[in-house]
Amino acid sequence: MSQSQHVMHTTKIRKDPTQITMNVITYVLVTIFCICCILPFWMIIASSFSTEEAIRRSGFTLWPTDVSTYSYYLLFRSPDQMIGAYIVTISLAAIGTAIGLFIISMTGYALQRRDFPFRNGIMFYIYFTSLFSAGLVPFYLLMVQTLNLRDNYLAILLPLLMSPWLIVLMKNFVKAIPHEITESGKIDGAGDFKIFYALILPSLKPALATIGLFLALSYWNEWYYSSLFLTTKVEYRPLQFHLYNVINKVASLKNSVAGSNVVITDLPGETLKMATAVVATGPIILLYPFVQKYFVAGLTVGAVKG
Amino acid sequence: MRKMAALLIALMVLVMALPMTGIAEGAIDTSEHVKIVYLVTGDKPTNRTDEVLAKINELLTEKINAELEFRWIEWTDWQTQYNLALATQSGDIDLIGTATDWLDAWPNSQKGAFLPLSEDMLKTYAPKTWESVSEAHWELCKYNGEIYLMPEDNYAQWTNHGFMYRGDWAREAGLENGVHSWADLGVYFQYIKDNKDGVIPWDANGNGSSYSPQMAGGWQASHTGNIAIEGFPVSIFYGNSKDDPYTLSRYYLEGDELINFAKEMKKWADAGFWRADVLNYTGDVAAEMEEGQTGAHQHHTQTWTGERTTMERKQPGSDLGFFWFGEEANNLIALNITHGAMAVAAQSKHPERALMVYDLMRNDPEIYHLMQYGFEGEMYTVDENGLFSRPEGFEDGTDGVSFNFWWGRNDGLEYRNAELDWDAIQKLYETYDSVKIDYPYGQYIYDNSMVGVFMDNLSNVYNTYMPRIVFGMNDDPEAIVAEFRQALQDAGIETVMAEVQSQMDAVYKK
Amino acid sequence: MWFFACSSEQNHVQGVDSLAKSKKASSVVTYRRPSLGKVLWQNKTLILMCLPAIVFFFVFSYMPMPGAYIAFTNFQYNKGIFDSPFVGLRNFQFLFQSGQLTLLLRNTVLYNLAFIILGNVLQLFFAIMLNEVQAKTYKKVSQSVMFLPYFISDVLVALLVYNLLNYDYGFISHLVRSLGGEMPKVYQNANAWPFIIVLVNLWKSTGYGTVVYFAAITGMDSSMMEAAQIDGANAWQRIRYITLPTLKPTVIILFLFAIGGILKGNFGLFYNLVGNNSMLFKTTDIIETYVYRSMMNSFNFSQSSAVGLFQSVVGFFIVLGANAFVKHLDPDYALF
Structure with a gap:
């Protein structure tokens, strides 16, 4: 990099004033931003109690x-429902992230x-799908009639496996890996898949961590496909959908004519909403430190590559 | 009331007589065991519904070799889910609970969601229902000359809107007989504002969109003879009066009454009868009222009947009253019989058996009682006056039964809830019966195909301006009404009115 | 694009191509184009590696796509999409006849631009700054904390904002009054809302977005950084001349990607924050909320598909333009 010419040589290598x-x-x-993030969340926790x-x-x-x-009692009133929901979501997230990550990186x-x-x-073929979608009815017909996936967990697992956005992101991360790695693999006589698997994948750790995190989050937060494709016949439904039902039932009834037929009694509206937020966020936030490990690790070993 | 009792008796006789005159056994082939899927709005119950359903299915199998299965449309996003289920049906649903006012029964009939039901079919497969619904009522279930709906026409309920208020506070405010007009309501609110510290007279959660048509239409009912016509995406289509029902009212386009309404609401807003940021408030008004934090709740009669009991428990002596919209002008329309109705899915593979199942759900006392109340003795008891009560410690959420059968309830088989204050309810119903007129537009079904584009824009205009008028969120009531009227004009109201009028003329001025 | 495919020798040319991008024109050598079959065969492994994704998008995106025809029909449930009567562009009309289209387009586009630009600036800023921080625990904890708002649903966010800002009982109202001030009626002042909505959006999305840049920085060649340090570059110079250029492709890709959705709004956020408070519509109404208000009482699948199609087509042409522009500057940064 020719930019070193611009560098002033008067400062010490470590602890230069600009650094401080x-x-x-x-x-x-x-710190200010973090307070802005944590305070509302703290208030949500406090209010939920x-x-x-x-x-x-x-x-x-x-x-x-x-x-x-x-409100926690209400949420956990049927604990098997909650535990079932956690298990379903965690399984979907684990399987979906593993498969998705593999295909996306490849x-x-x-x-x-x-x-x-x-x-x-x-x-272009992939990106085009992020712009145009068929709309709700054709997609629903595909899933339910062509693929026959109603009440099947695959209806959640499959559509979330990958997205054009994650593939573009991955492609961009791969770009940072010097082409020479591929070249050296070729010289060694390795096939394209071998090069990818043995040489590229190991140096993609931060990218895998990021995209894996995003994939896991999309499974974790999923409620839309569940609401479309998993009817009440399915015993255990994904966590967010389960929670979404708990809080939205009250809201959607209150403001609608449907309310004329339904009597809602003693549902703690606001505190319940808070409790669901806590329940939904808790576990996934524990995942984050594991992901972070790869960001830090990548930095220190980074020099070895190439 | 007498009329209703007579009807009741007639029906009882009918129900008892019918099994004998019913169609001959063996005329219908029921050799194949079929499953009838019933599409219904509601969350999957966590109470004893499944147990009861199993019992009902035993009975159904025995009688007609069929069983019933639920397909719940949960409240989350129910509008999308419900319409999607209808739009993408492929023989996976058979019976569909519907309604002309809140579940778009007519637009869905127009879009081909339901099976047209021939008289022969009904006579053969749902004979009791066919008999119990009068010819005039069947007429109201027709679109293009074909019957699409089986109406819930023998169930007394009132879903006309109004304000619940506390009788005790009204008396303190000098309203000895309670609140019976918008003017009284203003006095009542002012009293609360001045004397009840920390109580918001009406802590409306204006975030919902439903207040606009209720409030605006409520004032209109109280100050004009206008009659609301159902089935429009925008609540601005009214008939002139009961003497001239088939001419469209121009209430929203000209005249002073809407301006008076806007001025009064502006006054109320400035007086602090609701919070300043009412349009974004999402709180639970009913719960606040039960805790004594607010003095009123705007909803309908049916809600009031239950709420009165709840309030008596939580705020003893509160004597919850109900001021119904239209009270000053004695302007009251009976509930349209298709407020609840059952339809058969267009793609149903077993429409005959679906009709047979419905006929039993609606008319068979044993099945009906199981569906509505559960196992007798264990889950409820009925006293000599025909009032039912639940055992001690009964929780509907865990011990009850929920079929959400709002599409064919039958006063001939209903028990009254012993918990409710029937004296007060009866009194109100008698008043209602003395002034009500039947819904005059049962045969008119709005056809959206000609002016749909304009209608969507009108809908947007209405939803933009009406909340601001209703909650007085404006600087100048006259100006905002003028602006609203201009926007309606710009959105093509005249074209739409002309089209609706001509559609109506085609039905009623032959 | 075809000339990349010529022969394996040329890979070397392409490999060092990054040093000689400017010589692009001269590298277009006139080799004879090999047959398609041969090219396919040569690249069979790479094609196979793409196959799962190709199949995936074929099944879940392309297969239902003909169904978009629903936007041109009066959809009849008992006839199905393709047998429903064709009505031409009628389903598109209401958006154009509303008289609101200019306002809606303006709001939708401006909000999206603000989200994209400010969002990326903030995310870049935090990623780079946190990268410079030495204290590991601080770095980790602050990252986790920044992620928290992402999990708060829009319903709850709206509730939080209302609790802060409402005139009668709001947290800030209390504060202002106890200090002797006069609280403005925020919920009646349309001009305040672009700031509030942008702030809320930034608050929600910064943690998520920062991760992308963080990963990109992590993947950076740290030998360069060390060299710069030895050369005595100060922190600012390192960022200016090493980190930022490394992140440039990521920024461009994210921008190109986001621009395709420039007409698509975040319905949940806007609807929950603003609701039906029409006093704020002037500055807060976007296409999605308008469509929702127009159709909430008349369910129409055809019409909502039509709106979606309109947004997609416009977005598509904008992306094509932007991509061509980027490609013109540097083909390496283009999306396709």
């Missing part, structure tokens, strides 16, 4: 007023190969 200023700015700004009466008027508080665990690598003549064509 920058660190100060970083700490201040990041309050009684409905207490928060109805005064809104969110920093500490629970009139401590109550009623495709991303192939599409980044400069010597692959069809890469632009295939990329």
Whole structure:
């Protein structure tokens, strides 16, 4: 990099003043942003342990007023439902992420190969689907009538396996790996798949961590496909859908004419919403440190490659 | 009331007489055991519904060699889910619970979701239902000369809207007889505002869209003779009066009454009868009322009947009253008989058997009681007055039964809930019966194909302006009404009115 | 694109091509084009590697696509999509006749641009800054914390915002009043909402987006960084001359990708925050919310498909344009 010519040689290698200023700015700004992120979440947790009466008027508080665990009781009233929901979601996320990650990275690598003549064509073929979709009815007919996937977990697992966005992202990460690795593999007589599997994949760790995280999140947060394809015949449904039902039932009934037939009694609206947020977020946030490991690891070993 | 009782008795006789005169055994081939899937809105119950269903299926198998299966449309996103299920059916559903006012029964009939039911079919496979519904009522279930719906026409219920208010506070406010007009309501609210510290007179959750048509239409019912016509995506289509029902009212286009409404609501908003940010508030008004945090709840009569009991328990002495919209002008329309109705799916593979199942659900006392109340003795008891009560500690969520059968309830077989305050309810119903008129537009079904585009824009205009008028969220009521009317004009209201009028003329001015 | 395919010797040319991008024109050598069959055979492994994805998108995206014909029909449930009567562009009309299209397009596009530009700036900023931080625990914890808002559903976000800003009982109202000030009625002031909505969006999406840049920085060649340090480059210079250029392709790709959805709005966010408060529509109404309000009482699958199609077609041409532009500058950065 020719930019080194611009560098002033007067400063020391370590602890130059700009580094210190920058660190100060970083700490201040990041800390402020983090407070903005954590405070509302804290208020949600506190409110989820309050009684409905207490928060109805005064809104969110920093500490629970009139401590109550009623909304958690409501959520876990049928624990087998909750446990079932967790198991379904975790299984879907684990299987889907593993399969999806493999296909995405393989495709991303192939599409980044400069010597692959069809890469632009295939990329366009994939990208096009992110712009145009058939709409709800045709997609529903495909899933339910052509593929016969109603009440089948595959209806959730399959459509979320990959997305044009994740493939583009992966392709972009692969780009950072020097082409020489592929070249050296070729010289050693390795096939394309062998090169990908043995040489490329190991240096893609941060990318795999990122895209794996995104995949896992999309499975974790999924409720839309569940609402379309899993009817009440399915005993255990994905977590977010289960929770979504709990909180939306009240809301959608209150504002609709359907309410004329239904009597809703004593459902703690607001605190229940808070509790579901806590229940839904807790486990996945524990996953994040594992993902982070790869970001840090990548930095220190990075120099070895190439 | 007497009329209803007579009807009731007639029906009882009918029900008892019918099994003897019913169609000859063996005329219908029921050798194949079939499963009839019943599409119904509601969450899958976590109570004893499955047990009861198993018992019902035993009976159904015995009688007609069929069984019933639920396909629940859960409340989450139910509008999409329901319409999607109808649009993509492939013989996977047989019976469909529907309604002309809240489940788009007519648009769905027009779109080919339901099977047209011939008289022969009904006579053969649903004979009791066929008999119990009068010819005039069947007429109201026709579209293009074909019957599509089986109406819930023998079930007394009122879903006309109004305000629930506390009788005790109304008396304190000097309203000895309670609230019976919008003016009284204003007095009542002002009293609460001035005297009940920390209580918001009406803590409306204006975030929902349903208040607009209820409030605007409520004022209209109380101050004009206009009659709302159902089945439009926008609530601005009214007939002039009961004497001239088939001419469209121009209430929303001209005249002072809408301006008066806007002015009054602006006054109420400025007086703080609801919170300043009402349009974004999502709270639970009923719960607040039960806790004494607000003084009113805007909903319909049916809700009031239950809420009155709840309030008596939570706020003893509250004497929850109901001011119904139209009370000042004695302007009240009976519930349209297709507020609940059952239809057969267009693609059903067993429409005959579906009709047979429905006929039993609606008319067979044993099945009906199981469906509505559960196992007698264990889940409920009936006293000598025909009132039913639940055992001690009964929780509907775990011990009850939920068939959500809102498409053929039958007063001939219903038990009244002993918990409700029947004296108060009876009194109100008697008032209703003395002033009500029948819904005059049962035979008119709006056809959206000509002016649909304009209608969508009108819908948007209405939903843009009406919340601001209803909650007084404007600087100048007269100006905003003028703006609203101009926007309606720009969106093509005149074209739509002309089209609707000509559609109506085609039906009623032959 | 075809000339990349010529022969394996040329791979070397392409391999070092990054050093000599400017010589692109001269590298177009006039080899004879080999037959398609041969090219396919030569690339069989790479094609096979793409096959699962190709099949996937074929089944889940292309197979139902003819069904988009529904947008041109008056969909009859008992006839099916293809036998329903054709009505031409009638389902598209209501959007164009509304008189609101200009406002809706303006709002939708401006919000999306703000989300894309400010969002990426903030994400880049946090990724780079956190990368410079030495304290490992701080780095990790702050990243996790930044992810929290992503999990809060729009319903809850709206509730939070209402609890902060509402006039009568809001947290900020209390604060302002206790300090003797006068709280403005935020929910009646349309001009405040572009800021609020953009802020909320940034708050929600920064944690998620930062991860992308973080991974890209991680994948960066750290030997360059070390060399720069030895050369005495200060932190600012390292960022300016090494980190940022490394992230450039990622930024461009993300931008190109986002631009295709420029007409598609985040319905959940807008609908929950604004609801039917029409006093705010002037600055908050986007295509999705308008369509929702127009059709909430008349269910019409054909019409919603038509709106979606309109958004897609416009987005498609914008992306084609943007991609061609990027390709013109540097083909390596283009999306396809």
